[in-house]
Amino acid sequence: xxxxxxxxxxxxxxxxxxxxxxxxxxxxxxxxxxxxxxxxxxxxxxxxxxxxxxxxxxxxxxxxxxxxxxxxxxxxxxxxxxxxxxxxxxxxxxxxxxxxxxxxxxxxxxxxxxxxxxxxxxxxxxxxxxxxxxxxxxxxxxxxxxxxxxxxxxxxxxxxxxxxxxxxxxxxxxxxxxxxxxxxxxxxxxxxxxxxx
Amino acid sequence: xxxxxxxxxxxxxxxxxxxxxxxxxxxxxxxxxxxxxxxxxxxxxxxxxxxxxxxxxxxxxxxxxxxxxxxxxxxxxxxxxxxxxxxxxxxxxxxxxxxxxxxxxxxxxxxxxxxxxxxxxxxxxxxxxxxxxxxxxxxxxxxxxxxxxxxxxxxxxxxxxxxxxxxxxxxxxxxxxxxxxxxxxxxxxxxxxxxxxxxxxxxxxxxxxxxxxxxxxxxxxxxxxxxxxxxxxxxxxxxxxxxxxxxxxxxxxxxxxxxxxxxxxxxxxxxxxxxxxxxxxxxxxxxxxxxxxxxxxxxxxxxxxxxxxxxxxxxxxxxxxxxxxx
Numbered sequence: 217x218x219x220x221x222x223x224x225x226x227x228x229x230x231x232x233x234x235x236x237x238x239x240x241x242x243x244x245x246x247x248x249x250x251x252x253x254x255x256x257x258x259x260x261x262x263x264x265x266x267x268x269x270x271x272x273x274x275x276x277x278x279x280x281x282x283x284x285x286x287x288x289x290x291x292x293x294x295x296x297x298x299x300x301x302x303x304x305x306x307x308x309x310x311x312x313x314x315x316x317x318x319x320x321x322x323x324x325x326x327x328x329x330x331x332x333x334x335x336x337x338x339x340x341x342x343x344x345x346x347x348x349x350x351x352x353x354x355x356x357x358x359x360x361x362x363x364x365x366x367x368x369x370x371x372x373x374x375x376x377x378x379x380x381x382x383x384x385x386x387x388x389x390x391x392x393x394x395x396x397x398x399x400x401x402x403x404x405x406x407x408x409x410x411x412x413x
Numbered sequence: 414x415x416x417x418x419x420x421x422x423x424x425x426x427x428x429x430x431x432x433x434x435x436x437x438x439x440x441x442x443x444x445x446x447x448x449x450x451x452x453x454x455x456x457x458x459x460x461x462x463x464x465x466x467x468x469x470x471x472x473x474x475x476x477x478x479x480x481x482x483x484x485x486x487x488x489x490x491x492x493x494x495x496x497x498x499x500x501x502x503x504x505x506x507x508x509x510x511x512x513x514x515x516x517x518x519x520x521x522x523x524x525x526x527x528x529x530x531x532x533x534x535x536x537x538x539x540x541x542x543x544x545x546x547x548x549x550x551x552x553x554x555x556x557x558x559x560x561x562x563x564x565x566x567x568x569x570x571x572x573x574x575x576x577x578x579x580x581x582x583x584x585x586x587x588x589x590x591x592x593x594x595x596x597x598x599x600x601x602x603x604x605x606x607x608x609x610x611x612x613x614x615x616x617x618x619x620x621x622x623x624x625x626x627x628x629x630x631x632x633x634x635x636x637x638x639x640x641x642x643x644x645x646x647x648x649x650x651x652x653x654x655x656x657x658x659x660x661x662x663x664x665x666x667x668x669x670x671x672x673x674x675x676x677x678x679x680x681x682x683x684x685x686x687x688x689x690x691x692x693x694x695x696x697x698x699x700x701x702x703x704x705x706x707x708x709x710x711x712x713x714x715x716x717x718x719x720x721x722x723x724x725x726x727x728x729x730x731x732x733x734x735x736x737x738x739x
Contacts, residue, residue: 259419276419276461279448299449300514312489312516318445319517322419323463366513373489373512387647388511 261325265290266334276322281305283321284331292332292361296390303389306362306369307331313369315388332361335368344368344406353402355393363389367403379404379413414451421463425590425624428464432620433592435460440622442485443517445510446526454536455527455543469624478630481588484521484623488514488576499628501637501656505579508641511648521623523576524587524603525615528678529650530559530570541567542611556716558652561724562677564712568607571675573650575641577604578674580626581682582656583634588625589617597627604679611678633660633668636738640731641674642723651675653723655707657731659695661739666690666699671707671728676720683707686728695736704729 258273265288272287281298284290284307293316296304300318307316308330316329335342344364347353354360366389371377374385382400391399404413417439422428432438437459441447450456469483472492480495488506496503510518532538532550539548551559551569559569577600586597604615617623628634637658643649654674660667671686685706693699707728708721 257416257418275416277414277416277451298452300445303511303513306513309516313513314517315445315513318443318448318514320419320441320444320448323421323441323444323465325421370512384647385512388513 259322261321263288263321263324264326264328266330272321274321276320278321279317280307280309280319280321280324280329281316284316284329290331290333293365294358294362296359296362301390302359302362303366304359304362306366306389308365308369308372311369311372313366313373313388330365332365335364342368344371344403347402347406348399351398351402351405353395353399354391355395359389359391359393363391363399367399367406370403371407377407377409379409379411414454415457417451417458418460419463420460421466423466425467425469425622428462428467429591429620429622431460431462432622435462436619438462440464442519442522443487443514444522445514445518446522449534450527453534455534464622475627475630480628482520482626482628484587484625485519487516488518488520488523489516497635498631499579499583499634499637501582501634501639501658502576502579502628504639505575505641505654505656508639508651508654509575520576520626521587523574524580524600524623524626525617526574527614528570529573531555533570542570542607542614545610545612556714558650559714559717560677561711561713561717561720562673562681563606563679564677565607565609565611567609568611568678569714570607570611570678572604572677572679573675574680575639575651575654575674578654578656578672578680579637579639580628581680582637582658582670582672583628584670585629586627587623588627589621590624591618591621595624600626600680601682607678634658636660636735638731638734640727640734642727653720653727655724655727655731657728657735659690659732659735661695665692665694667692671703671731673707673724673728676711676724683728685709690732695732695739700729700732700736703732 261272261274263270284293293307294304296302298317300315305315305317306313310328344367370385382403439458440462442464469485471483473481533540533542538550541549560571580600585600598616605613639656641651641654651674653676656672658670669687669690671683673681686703689703689706704725708724711721
């Protein structure tokens with residue numbers, strides 16, 4: 217797992233009576249349950265990632281995002297906030313757009329996952345990728361793979377999409393560069409919508 | 414994150430047996446709330462029971478017109494019949510979270526999500542809800558997002574769900590199951606006020622699983638709406654919201670439900686606002702009186718006094734929308 221020690225665990229370990237009590241009560245509860253699991257027990261999970269079946273051995277705590285990035289080696293889905301607020305980790309799960317940071321890999325045995333790396337056909341870009349390039353739908357690019365995957369998911373959910381609905385239905389993807397107008401235009405173009413569509 | 418044993422039962426019986434056998438178990442469905450709580454060390458289950466293999470994802474209309482929504486139906490649910498019978502529910506769902514989160518979040522999990530109080534979510538701060546008796550950092554902290562109704566000296570957090578506010582306004586029940594059998598809990602009794610025991614968040618016993626939400630038969634519910642005020646146009650929790658259902662006959666309101674979100678530790682029914690509507694025409698003066706009544710008995714703090722005006726505004730807007738539809 218790529219988590220390790222973070223700022224929060226350092227603070228929680230070093231501070232407050234509250235945190236100390238929390239640890240105490242949890243240990244007591246674990247002891248009475250008498251079924252403490254062996255730490256780091258790995259589980260076998262079979263995922264179909266971008267059309268290829270992958271068998272992974274995962275710690276049950278591993279997020280789908282970490283499994284894709286660290287074990288499958290696909291870094292297109294980004295770890296922006298790791299708490300479901302930014303949308304940079306968006307992937308398609310059985311065709312529906314979801315946040316891969318908010319789900320555990322172990323829960324997806326047999327599921328199909330599409331990341332941004334799976335959108336193109338060989339060397340031919342997906343129409344959504346091409347539209348983002350043509351209309352300058354990005355600046356720094358960090359949110360872009362999440363934006364593109366989310367937009368592909370949006371068109372699958374709503375074939376009758378109207379231009380005016382795009383901002384609301386893309387609200388799960390933040391862009392700190394605020395390239396929103398061009399992102400909207402790229403999605404509208406890929407959807408075949410005109411100025412007043 | 415502490416480690417846990419992961420299980421994915423295939424039947425409800427198997428799932429509730431696991432919950433009965435493992436007092437330290439948590440249920441995971443969509444995971445959109447629980448995964449962050451696990452990651453931040455707020456929840457430390459010994460076992461995680463993944464209920465996604467149980468089905469429970471159907472919308473079934475009952476003889477007589479009631480509808481049962483499976484606990485694992487996702488919040489992205491798109492059912493035109495539900496939208497016609499209960500507009501307030503569909504509007505509340507669409508006002509919640511983002512499309513990606515709605516594709517995963519479930520009805521059962523939405524009702525049982527934890528509060529978004531930053532002092533609850535950061536283990537370095539004291540929180541009675543997380544650790545009974547530890548104290549409440551919010552009382553002396555930033556209270557801009559906190560409750561103006563139903564608080565206690567032990568907790569002032571708000572319940573974050575939009576869906577639950579709509580379900581309360583529709584007099585919904587949750588169906589729950591354990592190894593002892595099944596029972597029905599009115600949504601009005603599902604969430605608890607903090608009082609002296611803010612850590613007891615809801616009426617579900619720890620080995621019980623929500624299997625469905627049941628909405629009573631119409632037509633009450635068909636004339637309804639949901640209005641939500643938040644810090645930005647989309648993808649934010651409510652600062653204040655209103656679910657309004659009215660039944661107008663002979664030019665006057667015969668029956669109504671006015672429920673508020675984002676302002677109390679549970680979805681908050683305003684019987685005072687309902688009283689202000691009863692037997693009266695839905696005109697400007699009556700709407701204003703109902704909006705005033707909805708703010709009555711608010712207990713504000715310096716940072717959240719603005720919520721009184723927001724409550725007034727969302728109730729007025731919801732009722733005005735309903736009047737224009739009549």
